[in-house]
Each structure stands twice: as C-alpha cells, then as structure tokens.
Amino acid sequence: xxxxxxxxxxxxxxxxxxxxxxxxxxxxxxxxxxxxxxxxxxxxxxxxxxxxxxxxxxxxxxxxxxxxxxxxxxxxxxxxxxxxxxxxxxxxxxxxxxxxxxxxxxxxxxxxxxxxxxxxxxxxxxxxxxxxxxxxxxxxxxxxxxxxxxxxxxxxxxxxxxxxxxxxxxxxxxxxxxxxxxxxxxxxxxxxxxxxxxxxxxxxxxxxxxxxxxxxxxxxxxxxxxxxxxxxxxxxxxxxxxxxxxxxxxxxxxxxxxxxxxxxxxxxxxxxxxxxxxxxxxxxxxxxxxxxxxxxxxxxxxxxxxxxxxxxxxxxxxxxxxxxxxxxxxxxxxxxxxxxxxxxxxxxxxxxxxxxxxxxxxx
Ligand code: NAD
Ligand code: TYD
Numbered sequence: 001x002x003x004x005x006x007x008x009x010x011x012x013x014x015x016x017x018x019x020x021x022x023x024x025x026x027x028x029x030x031x032x033x034x035x036x037x038x039x040x041x042x043x044x045x046x047x048x049x050x051x052x053x054x055x056x057x058x059x060x061x062x063x064x065x066x067x068x069x070x071x072x073x074x075x076x077x078x079x080x081x082x083x084x085x086x087x088x089x090x091x092x093x094x095x096x097x098x099x100x101x102x103x104x105x106x107x108x109x110x111x112x113x114x115x116x117x118x119x120x121x122x123x124x125x126x127x128x129x130x131x132x133x134x135x136x137x138x139x140x141x142x143x144x145x146x147x148x149x150x151x152x153x154x155x156x157x158x159x160x161x162x163x164x165x166x167x168x169x170x171x172x173x174x175x176x177x178x179x180x181x182x183x184x185x186x187x188x189x190x191x192x193x194x195x196x197x198x199x200x201x202x203x204x205x206x207x208x209x210x211x212x213x214x215x216x217x218x219x220x221x222x223x224x225x226x227x228x229x230x231x232x233x234x235x236x237x238x239x240x241x242x243x244x245x246x247x248x249x250x251x252x253x254x255x256x257x258x259x260x261x262x263x264x265x266x267x268x269x270x271x272x273x274x275x276x277x278x279x280x281x282x283x284x285x286x287x288x289x290x291x292x293x294x295x296x297x298x299x300x301x302x303x304x305x306x307x308x309x310x311x312x313x314x315x316x317x318x319x320x321x322x323x324x325x326x327x328x329x330x331x332x333x334x335x336x337x338x339x340x341x342x343x344x345x346x347x348x349x350x351x352x353x354x355x356x357x358x359x360x361x362x363x
Pocket of ligand 1: 007008009010011012013014033034035036037038039040041065066067068087088089090091092093107111137138139140169192193194195196201
C-alpha cells in the first residue's frame with residue numbers, strides 16, 4: 001500500500017480515515033476524491049491544503065470531483081499510480097433516500113460501478129492486479145431488520161435491504177463481489193454498523209441530538225424510540241479498515257460492529273445526562289425529548305456478529321458507548337467553529353425544517 005485513492009474522504013468516516021491513515025502509515029500518499037455534496041466539507045480536513053498537521057504536504061492531495069466521472073477516475077489512477085482504493089463515497093442517509101432516492105442509485109450504484117470499471121481497466125493494462133486492492137465500505141443495513149431474539153448478522157446472512165439507501169448499498173456490494181469472481185479484481189469489503197464520533201454531519205441521530213440539545217431545540221425521537229442499532233466509534237472503524245487493508249484476504253467480507261446495542265431512546269437519554277454534566281446551562285436536557293412520526297419502513301434492530309474479524313485479524317473495538325459518547329460530546333463542545341461552518345454551508349437548518357415538516361414534529 002503506497003498510493004491510496006480515498007473516495008468520499010471529506011465526509012464523516014472518510015475524513016476520520018484520512019486523519020487515521022496519515023498517522024498509522026507515515027509513508028503513504030493519499031489522493032482524496034470527493035464531490036463535496038452537502039455531506040462533505042473541507043472543514044472536516046482542517047489540515048488539508050494548509051498542511052498544518054500533515055506529516056508531509058506532498059503526501060496528501062484533494063481532488064474535487066465525482067466518482068461517476070470515469071475519465072477523471074482513470075486519470076487519477078494513472079497520474080498517482082494508485083495501488084489501493086478505499087471507497088467511502090456514497091449518499092448515506094436513510095431519511096434522504098426516502099425523500100429522494102435518485103442520487104442514491106447514481107452515486108452508490110453507478111459510482112461504484114465506475115470505480116470498479118476504472119480499476120479493472122487501468123490496473124489491467126499496467127501490469128495486472130498484483131499488489132492492488134479495492135476496498136469497499138458498506139453497511140449492516142443490507143441485511144435487513146432483526147427481530148428481538150434473532151441472532152446478530154454474520155457475513156453469510158442473506159441480503160434483505162428495505163430502504164432505497166440500503167438497496168443501493170446492497171447492489172454496490174454485489175457488483176464489488178462480482179468483479180472479484182468474474183475478473184479477479186482483488187477486493188475486500190467491510191459491512192459496518194452505525195458509526196458516531198467527530199465530524200459527523202448533524203442529520204444522523206447522535207450529532208443531531210447533541211446539537212439540538214445545545215440549541216434548546218426539540219430532540220425528535222422517531223416512533224416509540226425502541227429501535228436498536230449497534231453503535232461503533234468511528235476511530236475503531238478506521239482501525240478495522242486499516243487492518244483489513246493490510247491483513248485481509250482478497251474476496252473476503254468482514255463485519256465490523258461496536259457491540260453497543262441500546263435502544264434509541266436510551267441513547268438520547270444518555271446524551272442528555274452527559275450534557276447535563278458538561279453543559280449544565282440547559283439542564284435537564286431530557287425535557288426536550290419529543291416523539292415524532294416514525295420513519296416509513298423503519299428497520300427495528302441491527303446487530304453485528306464480529307467473530308470473523310476478531311478471530312482472523314485480531315480486531316476488537318476499543319470504545320464502549322459511554323467512553324465513545326463522552327469523547328464525541330466533548331469534541332462537539334470544543335469545536336463550535338466547525339459546527340457554525342457546517343450549519344452555514346450545508347443547509348442544515350433547511351434540512352431540519354423539511355424533515356420536521358414531514359414528520360409533524362413540533363418545533
Ligand atoms: P457521509 O455522507 O458523511 O460522506 C459521504 C461523502 O461522499 C461526502 O464527503 C460526499 O461529498 C461524498 N460523495 C457523495 N457523492 C459523491 C460522488 N458522486 N462523488 C464523490 N464523492 C461523493 O458518509 P459517511 O457516514 O462518512 O459514510 C461513508 C461510507 O460508510 C458510506 O459508503 C456509507 O454507506 C458507509 N457507512 C456509513 C455508516 C455510518 O454510520 N455513517 C454506517 C455503515 C456504513
Ligand atoms: P440514523 O442516524 O439516521 O442512522 P440509520 O437510519 O442509518 O440507522 O438513525 C439511527 C436511529 O435513530 C434510527 O433508528 C432512526 C433514529 N432517529 C431518530 O429517532 N431521530 C432522528 O432525528 C434521527 C436522525 C434518527
């Protein structure tokens with residue numbers, strides 16, 4: 001691994017991965033290709049362009065562009081002699097996929113297809129696939145929804161996606177595996193559970209609750225709030241991807257999860273309790289909890305069986321939910337300038353209005 005193309009590296013997990021990799025692999029060169037949609041921001045890469053805390057400015061290049069642009073992708077693969085692709089770029093929010101699925105099909109399916117075709121073409125014409133790797137970052141949502149007693153998702157659980165988002169990710173996973181079986185492209189996949197941590201756009205549950213609570217706004221809990229997710233601290237996820245890149249076997253998929261599975265309302269209450277401690281001004285923050293109309297087709301429960309990555313690669317998450325939430329809340333409290341910049345540039349307020357209007361929540 002020497003020259004890495006990271007797609008979607010200005011988004012939440014991708015930017016955390018860029019930060020992580022520059023520390024973990026001081027000798028790699030990173031090319032970050034990102035379209036800077038509402039979810040991507042150069043604010044997530046404070047070092048980018050000004051080389052403040054980069055080990056070496058030559059090591060990192062940002063390219064503003066679309067993964068669906070095959071000519072651009074092929075040029076980058078050639079120009080930077082890319083040997084490793086780590087593919088994060090996606091439309092990633094279920095609620096948005098319900099309101100407008102078209103960009104999900106375009107980026108998640110057509111975009112992944114474009115990257116695969118580019119890698120097959122450029123790598124194929126320049127010495128073959130030896131020493132190359134295409135890593136695809138996917139989600140536990142492709143497996144569908146679990147009943148309360150059902151065993152956690154394993155790598156062999158049949159796919160059963162239920163939202164336009166998860167269906168588009170499922171399709172992209174199938175394409176990636178097809179390129180391994182059909183063309184021998186050396187791919188690996190990780191399917192991970194819900195991430196949280198620094199730089200997460202405040203449309204997802206945890207950052208939305210933190211920032212709404214700080215602004216004294218309602219905390220919108222969908223339906224009965226008893227849905228369950230398997231929460232993974234983003235730095236642990238980055239470590240898992242790095243391990244799969246260096247030790248994972250081509251053609252293999254690894255499930256990644258945090259082992260934290262409380263229901264949504266318990267997480268929201270825990271966030272409120274931590275905020276009461278760190279930011280007593282608005283306490284008790286629980287008074288802001290507001291139940292709103294449920295998401296259509298809302299998956300009830302996700303849980304990941306991580307035995308494979310634990311036993312084969314020796315990865316295990318370092319953060320439990322309490323330590324991860326405390327670190328996350330501290331980060332949001334100590335980065336008001338990031339919050340202000342993101343709110344301004346990304347239409348965060350417009351999104352909240354639209355989402356609330358749809359759900360009939362009180363504001
Ligand atoms: P995000 O929405 O925060 O960031 C996505 C990034 O991709 C943004 O920077 C955006 O500008 C970029 N992008 C979107 N369309 C693009 C295009 N056509 N060309 C180039 N760049 C484009 O997403 P995230 O939460 O960081 O998720 C990263 C990956 O991890 C996604 O593939 C997602 O499906 C997967 N995943 C995320 C979670 C989670 O909890 N966030 C859980 C499981 C899997
Ligand atoms: P989200 O962060 O959107 O991730 P995903 O839908 O990919 O799991 O939502 C996590 C859970 O929180 C999900 O069950 C929906 C719920 N939720 C709320 O109750 N209120 C909210 O405002 C949001 C954004 C999510």
